[in-house]
Amino acid sequence: MSDKHPPKHADGGHGTTPSGRHHHTTPAEEETAAVVSVDTAGGAMEPSAVPATAQSGQLPGGPDTLLRRIFTGSGMVSVLAVLLALIIGGLLIASTDQRVATTAGYFLARPTDFLAAVWDAATRSYIALFQGSVFNPRGNSVAAQFAPFMETLTIATPLITAGLGVALAFRAGLFNIGAQGQIIVAGIFAAWVGFALHLPFGLHLLLVLVAGIAGGALWGGLVGVLKARTGAHEVILTIMFNYIALYFLRYLLNTPAFQRPGESNPISPILDPTAVYPQILGTQYRLHLGFILAIAATVLVWWLLNRSTVGFEFRAVGANPKAAQTAGINVSRSTILVMAIAGGLAGMSGVAQVAGTEKVLTDGVAATYGFDAITVALLGRSTPWGTFAAGLLFGAFRAGAVQMQIQTGTPIDIVLVVQSLIVLFIAAPPLVRAIFGMNPRRKKPARAAKSRQAATTGGAA
């Protein structure tokens, strides 16, 4: 869409986007821009570095009918991508099922048996997944029935905030693979404040939060500084920083300052009761204040990206760093700032882990949240609310997978498969459309690809 409109202002350069143009426009235009921005979830129209190829939601040229937009738009592709991933995951589950193997033996004699077994194996697992993540009809009380959903929200909390960090960096054209390390460093900072200092209620928790965010921001910002000063690629830097953080944590957990007294395992003391997030819906659920903060963070990132000058600069740098530089934006400052904020957001996940869910620091503090955050951000097309929704979905997968493994014996790893397939398919809409036989115009993809090339190379080069 932004390709169609000529840039209105010289200072906007290539990166001018409808939602970013509001700085210089009339209120009416601003409103339209806002609607468009929300409507298309922003991501579909930003020439951001990341879901560049996922942007073929809009067909270049020609009027889009509403119907076509629904069926070929990015929303539909997302739904179909999830569906496709679930189908493939189901086939994988079925392929290792005992009864499927047995019925396959007499497939030619009675194929219905085989197909029924396949259907049964896949649906049984998915029903267990659903019951473990959203609603369990066998619960004794309403509270128990909704317990899985609360668990989903709990697990989604670190995914959302870390995902926001990754998404924000994506929008500025940076690949922040380092959420894992940022969570770890934040966890170290937050946990230390939580168990080593003894402060009154309220102040203590606030300090834990601030320390965690500062830790994450430091670790992320360091990558930003190195990238801005030396031009080193942030992907390599963040991957290496993840490992450095992990080994540093392992070292710390073996030092007297961090190891729980009288404990030979690498585990920290339990955080003070004044330092942990209160459980917001009563003690029967693990859901804690971190979730509310995750919602707040989502709003904040939305505001930052779509309504603030800094966010506009981020997106301009993401769209075309050279143009942004020419337009007078300080790209170095932008890079450092965006990595620091991204690190701070990932830091919130670290706090959610040590002060919310776990209440101690171990070397598994980040679990795989940092890596999952990348898929969350990609699924959410690097938009704040998209990331929020994707975080909920993957939180549900994670929560449900535990139940699924208990009930049906399907290993948790299937979630990784489904998760990564979703992201792969979402990143390649032409593939999804081809599979579902709805490639609307044969001639167009080439053109779309060409116009997209600039966006793809913009941030990743």
Added chain:
Amino acid sequence: MSTTVSSPRPGTPRHAGAPDNPAAMSAKPVSWKTPVLLAAFALIALVFFGFLAPNRNASFGISTGEDFFQLPALDINAFAGGIVLSALLVGLAAYSIYLKTKGRPAPGWLTVTFIVLFVAAFLIWVVGGARTPSISLAGLIAGSVTLAVPLVFGSLSGVLCERVGVVNIAIEGQLLGGAFTAAIVASMTQNPFIGLLAAAVAGALVSMVLALFSIKYLVNQIIVGVVLNVLVSGVTGFLFSTVMQEDSDRYNSPPGLDAIEIPVLSSIPIIGPILFRQTLVGYLMYIAVLVVWVGLFKTRWGLRVRAVGEHPQAADTLGINVNATRFWNVTLGGAVAGIGGSFFTLVAIDSFTKEISGGRGFIALAALIFGRWNPIGAFFAALLFGFADNLQSIVTIIGTPVPSQFMAMLPYLVTVLAVAGLVGKSRGPAASGIPYVKG
């Protein structure tokens, strides 16, 4: 990944006096980074490995019982050795500063010699300060080579992909896929060689997905790589839990590849075990490094590959099919990494477990960058990282004050320094990471 280090980026504070004219950029002055860094490390060596070294002997065993002539163990006074080596380091650093004042960059041999001497000084210091100040140098080096095998294959895969313009973050996935397939196929056929072949095929398949998505669908290569790692981890983990654990005798007990000793030569001290007492995968590693190096730099194929990676438009103009070249090169890279993956299940451990590659794909990526996208460079970088890995376990055994976690951290720290341009210039193929759309 165009980790262009010394070319000025927008926003980077330019060196004083550098004109804003792009044409003049190529003649920019030699950076102070390397001399300053060398000087800093030389000082660290002088203080810690020299002055603060314990005044006792560090003993390095050179010969093993199998060698045909025995060399006495090398006994070095840690204090004296540290002083001598760090004095040499200081000299090298001073020389690089001298060169800088003359406007010349530090030559490659200087950095390499510096690294070797620094590692030696560090080793003497570590062993000298240990509870039992004695290690087998032969064992240390042989172990390093063994641990480096998957790293070398992984980084060769990276070289093959990046030289043709595709960033391969999926090395980890290719190693893991290779390890899994080698285990399951070798178990079912009871033949490790078929397992090895299958591992190559599995690595190639993972790579084909990378190639398909990044070349045909123009999905960002880094995204595909990251996601593929998760996908392979999920699929292998799933099949491990469902298939392998159900019947591990049948599916997860691969026959290992035995070491093949070359008579006489394998009994040479130190060199023998490294070069002539390897498994098939180990020999393949040496062959692969040489073949990839010769292929890339001495053949027509290699010239084409590098052209595609540096300037696809130019290559296209000359009639090279850019995307086909990329596709097959990436596939080949995957096969190479797959063979490396088989090392885990056919040589190192005789069964598959979840996440058996344990992040070594990323160290391989680091080796690729530290080795400056050159097969030989990547080989030595992988050896260095294998050495750090091996030293980490030895340090734990002989009991030194250095926490083993810091040893484990070393490859990553070194890589950060390398990509930040602090250890010389490291620049990847120009078109790496950029999809090519004709026209």
